Amino acid sequence: MHDLVKAPIVPVWDRLNTHVSHAMRHLINEWDWLTVFLLPTYAPELNPVEYLWAHVKHSLANLASTALDRLEALARNRLRRLQYRSNVLDGFLVASGKRPPTRNLGADYCTRRDPERSMRRMTSKTNRLGLTVRFQPIPAA
Template sequence: MRYAKGGGKTDERPAFREQLRLEAAERFMQSDENTVIAHDLRVSVRSVQRWRKAWAQGGPGALASKGPASLPLLSDGLFAALERELAKGPVVHGGPDQTWTLSRIMTLIGHRFHKSYTVQGVAAHLTAGMRRYIADRDWLAVFPLPPYAPDLNPVEGIWSVLRRITVANRAFADSDDLITAVRRGLRQLQYRHDVLDGCLTGTGLRRRSP
């Protein structure tokens, strides 16, 4: 499956997340508690708290999908020139070894093309070439994710629940005491399939049977 232009995401997950947020907005107007909304929508309490804060500041419109971010890309000609420079290796450009990092590529773009970009911007530029690489290979399926995406990580929801049931408002004697409490909490959670499913649903992802 190949993704359309615009970051590699289909419209399904953003639309699903937006519907959850708008449903939460209706519940906010009814003064429902965050925990109740989280339970009914099967999302994490932290997500509901974040949505409520946005809703309080900007109303339901603040919870509407903003669409994919527009990221600047190097032109095809400049990207081809960048690829040639990268092929020469970092040492040729003054690097200490032959390992390219985003930071080193960012410096190279600044010196070679006189453009200033963040590390995230460099990653976006490299994505242009990667999309061309993927487009030429029908057999290749790629699922790009942003570098930091807690909303896509079910573990974030699980950790939020784990903190409430194991470490909240509690002083531990030492690190071993903390580890024991966390392990006990994880053992309890592994039998709470409704909680685990809720953490997964909160990401907009779906579990498929093998």
């Protein structure tokens, strides 16, 4: 790779055992064009998925001793349930200093029978996401 780009290479690695092995350290020291940065062992501010795994592990803590044979199924279940809770997932992003994605709130927030209730629901949903709401009147057709 170095021969191809003709420039220094700077990888950022996690602490996988092959990344921190003596053989790898020896190779890194031999090549002056290679500078390696290692991530901390636990850095949720750099990787929001750390918050997700902490959340899942916490929800499984009391179940692991009684249902060790079902642990994989329980973990899959917890992850599947989380995929429908976008506000929790957005919280993981915000906690790590990242901005959550913008979402279309959908037609279910706009009802003809009670538009004020629709606006209150939409405002409440966006406030939970930490977003600002601007309403623009829709011209009558």
